[in-house]
Amino acid sequence: MRIALPGRTLSWFCAAAVLGACSHERISESAIPRPEPPPADRIATDEIATSMDTYYLSACAQCGGLLGTRGDAPEVVHNVRRYRVCSSACAAAFNLAPEACVERVNAIMIADQRPYYPLAVSLVSGRPLGPHPVEFVWGNRLFRASDPAERDLILSDPVRYVRQLNRAVLAAQSSSYGMPDKCPVQGDILPSDVPIDIVVANRMVRVCCGRCARVVRARPYQYLGMVEYANKHRSDAQPP
Numbered sequence: 001m002r003i004a005l006p007g008r009t010l011s012w013f014c015a016a017a018v019l020g021a022c023s024h025e026r027i028s029e030s031a032i033p034r035p036e037p038p039p040a041d042r043i044a045t046d047e048i049a050t051s052m053d054t055y056y057l058s059a060c061a062q063c064g065g066l067l068g069t070r071g072d073a074p075e076v077v078h079n080v081r082r083y084r085v086c087s088s089a090c091a092a093a094f095n096l097a098p099e100a101c102v103e104r105v106n107a108i109m110i111a112d113q114r115p116y117y118p119l120a121v122s123l124v125s126g127r128p129l130g131p132h133p134v135e136f137v138w139g140n141r142l143f144r145a146s147d148p149a150e151r152d153l154i155l156s157d158p159v160r161y162v163r164q165l166n167r168a169v170l171a172a173q174s175s176s177y178g179m180p181d182k183c184p185v186q187g188d189i190l191p192s193d194v195p196i197d198i199v200v201a202n203r204m205v206r207v208c209c210g211r212c213a214r215v216v217r218a219r220p221y222q223y224l225g226m227v228e229y230a231n232k233h234r235s236d237a238q239p240p
């Protein structure tokens with residue numbers, strides 16, 4: 001019988017064999033191969049990447065054309081943040097001058113998410129945001145701050161503040177959510193399901209399970225329209 005051992009298991013096995021063979025010789029701790037822990041900066045980058053929303057607009061980040069009309073929409077990554085473009089030509093153009101694309105996409109996302117922003121006060125200080133807050137996008141998500149110093153504070157620990165923002169979105173939107181009994185991926189939410197409320201682009205989305213949460217996070221542009229339609233339908237049906 002052949003047993004396939006993964007490389008790491010094998011090297012541990014060899015280390016144990018070496019130890020056994022030389023039981024009366026001291027083997028320094030450092031001679032035993034240990035699995036390398038991932039470096040701290042990579043853990044931080046992973047946490048940042050998973051806290052960010054994926055690109056959710058239906059327009060190419062480079063040319064503004066509708067995604068999907070020229071085949072599969074490739075993803076481009078700039079400073080950990082993910083974008084989608086309509087073609088490999090647009091991907092090349094994006095990578096050549098990302099800042100201009102980022103600025104354009106930010107302006108679109110700020111205008112798009114403003115009506116959904118759940119708070120009239122600052123996430124940092126609780127101060128009223130006033131009529132002209134500082135608006136900025138981190139990880140495809142709109143944030144609003146009272147002043148540039150608060151913006152810098154949020155950007156210094158965005159993972160913490162995006163969690164806080166998610167809680168505020170769910171608190172503000174769950175009572176008026178348009179499809180409380182339906183998952184946009186699977187359909188009916190069954191009594192045996194444990195639904196999960198997630199936030200994408202400052203909008204609440206209820207899904208029936210963790211798998212559907214991953215599906216919506218990966219391709220939010222396929223599901224946000226459905227949720228929006230249901231929200232609008234529900235608010236139209238509600239008496240004033």
Ligand SMILES: [Zn+2]
Nearest residue numbers: 060063086090
């Ligand atoms: Zn394009």
Ligand SMILES: [Zn+2]
Nearest residue numbers: 186208209212
């Ligand atoms: Zn599900």
